[in-house]
Amino acid sequence: MVLEATMICIDNSEWMRNGDYSPSRFQAQAEAVNLICGAKTQSNPENTVGILTMAGKGVRVLATPTSDLGKILACMHGLEIGGEMNITAGIQVAQLALKHRQNKNQQQRIIVFVGSPIKYDKKVLETIGKKLKKNSVSIDIVDFGEEDDGKPEKLEALLASVNNNDSSHIVHVPPGPNALSDVLISTPVFTDDGDGGRGFAAVGSSASGFDFGVDPNLDPELALALRVSMEEERARQEAAAKRAAEEAGGQDKGEEPSSNAEDATMSDVNVSAPEENKKITDSAIDGDENALLKQALTMSMNISGSGRSGGDAEMLEATGEDQELALALQLSMQESTGGPSSQSEENKLLGDQAYMSSVLASLPGVDTNDPALKDLLASLENQSENQSESQQKKSEDEPPNENK
Amino acid sequence: MACLHDHSCEDHDCSSDWSLYKHIDLPKVSALNEAVPGSVKSVFKAWEQRLNFSGEHLESNEGDPELLVFIPFTSDVKIKSISIVGGADGTSPSKMRAFINRDGIDFSDAQGMQAVQEWELVENFQGVLEFQTRYSKFQSVANITLHFPDNFGGDTTQIHYIGFKGEATKLKRDVVATIVYELMPNPSDHKTRAEGGGGLSHVE
Numbered sequence: 001m002v003l004e005a006t007m008i009c010i011d012n013s014e015w016m017r018n019g020d021y022s023p024s025r026f027q028a029q030a031e032a033v034n035l036i037c038g039a040k041t042q043s044n045p046e047n048t049v050g051i052l053t054m055a056g057k058g059v060r061v062l063a064t065p066t067s068d069l070g071k072i073l074a075c076m077h078g079l080e081i082g083g084e085m086n087i088t089a090g091i092q093v094a095q096l097a098l099k100h101r102q103n104k105n106q107q108q109r110i111i112v113f114v115g116s117p118i119k120y121d122k123k124v125l126e127t128i129g130k131k132l133k134k135n136s137v138s139i140d141i142v143d144f145g146e147e148d149d150g151k152p153e154k155l156e157a158l159l160a161s162v163n164n165n166d167s168s169h170i171v172h173v174p175p176g177p178n179a180l181s182d183v184l185i186s187t188p189v190f191t192d193d194g195d196g197g198r199g200f201a202a203v204g205s206s207a208s209g210f211d212f213g214v215d216p217n218l219d220p221e222l223a224l225a226l227r228v229s230m231e232e233e234r235a236r237q238e239a240a241a242k243r244a245a246e247e248a249g250g251q252d253k254g255e256e257p258s259s260n261a262e263d264a265t266m267s268d269v270n271v272s273a274p275e276e277n278k279k280i281t282d283s284a285i286d287g288d289e290n291a292l293l294k295q296a297l298t299m300s301m302n303i304s305g306s307g308r309s310g311g312d313a314e315m316l317e318a319t320g321e322d323q324e325l326a327l328a329l330q331l332s333m334q335e336s337t338g339g340p341s342s343q344s345e346e347n348k349l350l351g352d353q354a355y356m357s358s359v360l361a362s363l364p365g366v367d368t369n370d371p372a373l374k375d376l377l378a379s380l381e382n383q384s385e386n387q388s389e390s391q392q393k394k395s396e397d398e399p400p401n402e403n404k
Numbered sequence: 405m406a407c408l409h410d411h412s413c414e415d416h417d418c419s420s421d422w423s424l425y426k427h428i429d430l431p432k433v434s435a436l437n438e439a440v441p442g443s444v445k446s447v448f449k450a451w452e453q454r455l456n457f458s459g460e461h462l463e464s465n466e467g468d469p470e471l472l473v474f475i476p477f478t479s480d481v482k483i484k485s486i487s488i489v490g491g492a493d494g495t496s497p498s499k500m501r502a503f504i505n506r507d508g509i510d511f512s513d514a515q516g517m518q519a520v521q522e523w524e525l526v527e528n529f530q531g532v533l534e535f536q537t538r539y540s541k542f543q544s545v546a547n548i549t550l551h552f553p554d555n556f557g558g559d560t561t562q563i564h565y566i567g568f569k570g571e572a573t574k575l576k577r578d579v580v581a582t583i584v585y586e587l588m589p590n591p592s593d594h595k596t597r598a599e600g601g602g603g604l605s606h607v608e
Contacts, residue, residue: 104508134437134468135510165441 005048005065005106006040007094008033008113013055013085015116015146020175025145028180029113030076032142035181036111037072039190048106050097051075054090055083055116061093065101085116091128095137108137111189114155115145122150122157129161138167140189144180419451424483424568429476436472436510439463439560444473447566454489454531454565461491462563469555471497471563472514474507476547483542483570485534488525490555491562496527497552500535505546514551527556531565544575 010033016026033051040047048065049072062075091110098108110132118125132139139162141155152172159170169188173180184190425448435444446460453459464471490496501519503509509517520542523535555561586593 099510099512130465130468133465134470136436136441 001044003044003046003103003106004040004109005050005098005101005103006036006109006111007050007052007065007097008036008111009087009090009094010051010053010079011055011085011113011115011145012053012079012081013083013116014081015085016081018145021144021173021180022177025115026079026081029115029144030079031179032113032181032184033076034073035185036190037069041067041069046103046106048101048103050094052090052093052097053079054087055085056080057083059086059089059093061097064097084119085114087112087114087118088120088124088128091132091139095132095135098137099135108135109140110137111140111142113142113144114151117146117148118151118154120154122154125154125158126161129158132162133164136164138162138164140168141170142173142180142184142189143170144173144175147174421569422451422487422567424477424481424570424572425449427477427479427481427572428568429478432476434474435462437464437468437470439465447563448475449565451567454487454567455529457491457564463491463495464561466560469497469552469558469561470511471550471552471561472509472511473550473552473563473566474509474547475550475566476507477545477572479572480544480546480575481568481570481572482539483537483545483548483568484539485536485569486523486550487528487531487534487565487567487569488563489528489531489565490525491558491564492529493558494556495558495560495562496525496556497561497563498525498554498556499523499552500525501551501553502537503549503551504542506549507547509549509551514549515553519551534567534569542570544573 010029012026016024016029018025021028037049040049046067048067049063049069050061050065051063051072052059052061062079063072066072091112094110094112095108098110101108129139139159141159143152143155155170159168162168171184171187171189173183428448430445430448433445433448438444440460440463443460444462447462449456462471462473486500486502488497488500499522501514501522503514503517504520521538525535526533550566552561552563
């Protein structure tokens with residue numbers, strides 16, 4: 001809750017085009033900047049944040065320190081990449097902008113993103129650092145992008161000359177799968193006194209320590225609702241799996257896909273997919289995959305009371321996403337007919353089903369409470385009860401294939 | 405100007421003269437270029453402790469003798485003279501410049517601006533030297549900023565005591581803190597004479 005005026009110095013030099021941080025260095029930087037602005041303004045409503053760019057034609061101040069988050073986010077649009085970064089000029093202009101802040105009671109802080117090599121000497125950086133220290137300005141350095149030989153040492157020297165009582169920090173972010181903003185959230189750049197940014201960070205990214213991406217402190221009811229629904233779902237799936245394992249026929253299989261779809265609507269798909277896989281592997285019964293496939297077709301079409309072949313034929317007329325689904329189903333069906341052993345077929349189908357379930361969950365038109373759908377499920381269950389051998393199933397696969 | 409105490413202090417209580425430190429708004433005191441943040445608060449103490457070199461003191465950063473001290477008061481004061489006790493070995497400040505009633509001054513401002521008054525300091529290890537002010541300019545001081553640009557050759561500048569002699573008034577120069585603007589008049593805020601118990605009304 002420190003009252004602070006912050007100037008963020010953005011690197012928009014040519015080196016920011018590189019894609020080693022996804023989607024590009026510049027985008028990753030922009031996301032991080034947006035998160036920082038949000039965190040600062042949230043931790044204290046009187047905090048102000050300003051932005052300037054260091055490369056391009058020259059150092060340019062995009063926004064003087066303001067508490068208006070909308071203005072800051074707006075000026076992040078339309079930034080052009082080019083030129084070389086001038087770190088010394090950037091820091092000096094930032095210092096000047098902070099000097100003219102409206103509320104003199106605010107602490108001064110500069111956050112510098114350094115993604116390109118530094119062409120200045122360590123000496124120059126140290127003098128700048130001393131000047132910052134003299135005027136009690138703290139600095140946070142984000143070292144990412146280019147891995148120059150002397151770059152980390154130069155930045156460490158700059159930090160050492162500014163650092164007064166540990167109020168300044170440096171973060172080195174190597175390229176990798178993690179987003180720049182995610183790495184920064186756990187560092188002192190965000191957290192400051194330790195608890196400032198954490199509350200905001202939990203809301204900002206789903207990769208937080210909390211179960212459902214929702215801070216129980218911030219929104220206890222939502223967190224509770226999510227947890228309860230997740231547990232209910234889990235209990236239901238376990239019961240379903242138990243029943244399926246006990247009985248020979250695939251009576252309960254029909255319930256699984258619908259429960260899977262519900263699962264997806266209620267919580268993360270990522271969380272549900274592994275569970276679905278588990279359930280499917282638990283009950284390894286041949287005849288049920290076919291029933292599931294048919295269900296998937298009809299569910300994706302959201303057609304009431306259509307037969308199996310009807311569903312297959314209309315599949316091809318559907319949107320691109322459905323076509324992909326059709327292709328996947330086609331492949332899986334062909335595999336089921338040509339596979340040497342039933343076990344390997346199952347595995348392939350399992351893989352497809354997991355993919356299928358996740359695709360189903362993302363399809364917009366799927367309504368699991370559709371009465372027509374429920375009728376279809378019931379009819380499929382009856383059909384699967386009548387069949388006892390996997391060979392019969394395969395023979396039935398032929399006509400649908402021919403239709404295609 | 406310096407004046408030495410040529411009388412024994414039992415007759416007249418020197419410490420009461422130097423009691424303006426009680427009117428300093430200590431939490432809001434700040435300094436620039438101090439080595440230890442917050443150490444500036446330790447130099448404002450009673451007259452008797454001015455020579456107590458053992459406790460905390462204000463020290464500037466290594467290699468940089470400049471110091472800037474911002475001192476707000478809880479009410480307006482009139483400052484007659486200022487006493488500074490510096491450190492040994494050339495760490496005493498050699499010059500002092502004062503700015504009145506301006507906040508947010510930093511080094512570049514201080515170097516550029518014309519000070520209200522400037523003094524050439526001397527080393528004051530006994531704590532008996534005081535530097536008089538042009539009293540007419542220091543009549544209603546809400547805050548004072550002292551800039552010490554240089555010292556007597558030491559690596560850092562040390563200050564152990566800053567004392568102010570003068571009077572405190574009960575007045576506050578402070579800016580109006582909270583203002584309530586009325587967009588529309590609220591009758592309950594404005595009691596008329598009739599509601600307030602009545603008075604003579606003239607009917608012409």
